[in-house]
Amino acid sequence: MPAPAAPKRFLLVTGMSGAGKSTTLNTLEDLGWEVVDNLPLSLLDPLLATPLAAGAERGRSLAIGLDSRTRGFNAERVVRQVKKLAREHDQPVETLFLECQAAELLRRFSETRRRHPLAPDRPTNDGISEEREMIAPLKRWADHVIDTTDSDTNALRQQIRNHFGGEEGAPILTVQSFGFARGLPRNADLVFDMRFLQNPHWVPALRPLTGLEREVADHIAADPAYEDAVTRIEELLLALLPRYEAEGKSYVSIAFGCTGGRHRSVHVAERVAARLREAGFSPSLDHRDLATPPRDGSERS
Structure with a gap:
C-alpha cells in the first residue's frame, strides 16, 4: 500500500x-x-x-x-x-x-x-x-x-x-502606505519613513490632492533627496526579497509612512510597487489612510 x-x-x-x-x-x-x-x-x-x-x-x-x-x-x-x-x-x-x-x-x-x-x-x-x-x-x-x-x-x-492565497515559492508581498498620525501598521515587516521629503501639505493647491496625482508626484520627486533615497530603498528590497524567499518566509509586508498617509507615502509606495513588478514580483498595494479625511493639526511635518 x-x-x-x-x-x-x-x-x-x-x-x-x-x-x-x-x-x-x-x-x-x-x-x-x-x-x-x-x-x-x-x-x-x-x-x-x-x-x-x-x-x-x-x-x-x-x-x-x-x-x-x-x-x-x-x-x-x-x-x-x-x-x-x-x-x-x-x-x-x-x-x-x-x-x-x-x-x-x-x-x-x-x-x-x-x-x-x-x-x-x-x-x-x-x-x-x-x-x-x-x-x-x-x-x-x-x-x-x-x-x-x-x-x-x-x-x-x-x-x-x-x-x-498565493503560489508556493516566492513570498507574498504587500506594499502599503500609511500615516504616522494614525499609528504604525501592526503587521508590517519593513517600515520606511518618508517624512524627510518635502511635504505637499504646505502647498495650498496640492493639499487636497493625493500621491496618486501627477502634480503631487512631481512636487515630491523635485526634492533633492528623493531620487537617491528611493533608489537605495528599491535596491535594498531587491537584495532582501530573494533572501527572505531562501529562508522560507511566506509573507512580507513593506510599509511606507508619512505624516498623514495621503501624499509622500502613497507616491513612494506606488513607485516601489511598480519597480518590484518590473523585477518579477507580484506585490499587492494598499493605501491604508488614503480615504481618511486629513487632519491639519497632525499632518504638518
Missing part, C-alpha cells in the same frame, strides 16, 4: 478568542484549503496520516483550528505534539496566531453579547487575561502573527488572502 500523500501546506490556526479565527478559517476554505476546526488533540495524528481527510488526494492544503475551547487543550502539549508529528510525517507545520488587544476584544464580546469561553460566569476581562497566559507558548512558537485590533472582517480576509 503506498504511503499516504501529505497536504501541500499544513497550518495550525490559533490565537485569542474573538480575534478572528472563524473568519480566517472561512477565508482559507474559500481559497481551497481543507479546514477542520476544534479538532481534539488526540485526532491530530490520524488526521495527518489520512490523505483523504487531509485533502492531499485533491492537492489541497490543510488548516486546523485550535484554541482554548479545544478538548484537552494545553499549549505546551500542542507544541510538543505538533513538533513530534512534523518529524514523524516529514511534514512542515506552520502556525498562525491571531492577536488582538484586550480593549478591542472587550468591545467585540460586548457588541455580540457573547460570553468568553473561559469565563462564562465571570467578567469577560477575566477570561481574556486567563486565555492570554494559557496560549502564550503558541504565540512564541508561531510562524505568522496577525494582530486584528485595527482590522474589520474585510481587512482580515484580505490579510489572509495575502498570506495564504
Whole structure:
C-alpha cells in the first residue's frame, strides 16, 4: 500500500478568542484549503496520516483550528505534539496566531453579547487575561502573527488572502502606505519613513490632492533627496526579497509612512510597487489612510 500523500501546506490556526479565527478559517476554505476546526488533540495524528481527510488526494492544503475551547487543550502539549508529528510525517507545520488587544476584544464580546469561553460566569476581562497566559507558548512558537485590533472582517480576509492565497515559492508581498498620525501598521515587516521629503501639505493647491496625482508626484520627486533615497530603498528590497524567499518566509509586508498617509507615502509606495513588478514580483498595494479625511493639526511635518 503506498504511503499516504501529505497536504501541500499544513497550518495550525490559533490565537485569542474573538480575534478572528472563524473568519480566517472561512477565508482559507474559500481559497481551497481543507479546514477542520476544534479538532481534539488526540485526532491530530490520524488526521495527518489520512490523505483523504487531509485533502492531499485533491492537492489541497490543510488548516486546523485550535484554541482554548479545544478538548484537552494545553499549549505546551500542542507544541510538543505538533513538533513530534512534523518529524514523524516529514511534514512542515506552520502556525498562525491571531492577536488582538484586550480593549478591542472587550468591545467585540460586548457588541455580540457573547460570553468568553473561559469565563462564562465571570467578567469577560477575566477570561481574556486567563486565555492570554494559557496560549502564550503558541504565540512564541508561531510562524505568522496577525494582530486584528485595527482590522474589520474585510481587512482580515484580505490579510489572509495575502498570506495564504498565493503560489508556493516566492513570498507574498504587500506594499502599503500609511500615516504616522494614525499609528504604525501592526503587521508590517519593513517600515520606511518618508517624512524627510518635502511635504505637499504646505502647498495650498496640492493639499487636497493625493500621491496618486501627477502634480503631487512631481512636487515630491523635485526634492533633492528623493531620487537617491528611493533608489537605495528599491535596491535594498531587491537584495532582501530573494533572501527572505531562501529562508522560507511566506509573507512580507513593506510599509511606507508619512505624516498623514495621503501624499509622500502613497507616491513612494506606488513607485516601489511598480519597480518590484518590473523585477518579477507580484506585490499587492494598499493605501491604508488614503480615504481618511486629513487632519491639519497632525499632518504638518
